Amino acid sequence: MSRSERSSLLLAGLLATMGVAHFAAPRQFDATIPRALPGKPRTWTYASGVAELALAAGVALPRTRRAAALAGAAFFVGVFPANVQMAVDWRHRPAPLRTAALARLPLQVPLVLWARGVAKGAEGRS
Template sequence: MKAKHIRKAARILLGANLIFAGISHLTFARNAFKAQVPDWVPLDKDDTVVYSGIAEIALGSALVLTPDKYQEAVGKAAAAFFVGVFPGNISQYQHKRSAFGLDTDRKRLVRLFFQPVLVFWALKSTNNI
């Protein structure tokens, strides 16, 4: 399989996962996502979850639907989003908040190491690196 096809499949998979995560922010996992919102965020936790869910649906849709010539920009936006929400993952770890099966310090710590993977995935699947 050509590298171009692998990148496209990876991009579509990442986009689909973002769409699913965004929908879950707005529906069945809404309360669980509140556990990741740091206390210092100046918005209501529920509003923050809703806004981030909308952003995930938009980014996921863009990864799936945007023409190839704009994919690098979309990949950079998705990578920036993953960097932007990372403090929420850190907050969840620091405050020992259980959500999504992350019910031990070890699981919450291991989760932190997956965020750079998402950044890399967003950039690599859109041919930014």
């Protein structure tokens, strides 16, 4: 298995794990949904879980890998407001939790770059 293939499957695994987590423990995700979004937070939690599962499947399959990885990069940018919401909401929590919420903010950058790298690695292979 090539390094590119391993990277793709690891990204698919991360997306699948997070997608399942949205259904297994939705309450923790509900709390990160920006209040400016319409509807109930649980709807957004489930929708993002479905999106992550669909992206995982797309990234796992060589034929759809490039498009799904680019969509994944956009998804990681799109969920950034939830991480900001969490950091704002957790600003008065104990230091370890506050630190964890703040640490999530810059973590979106390597996720976006990883997804873009997977897309680039998939060019010409579909």
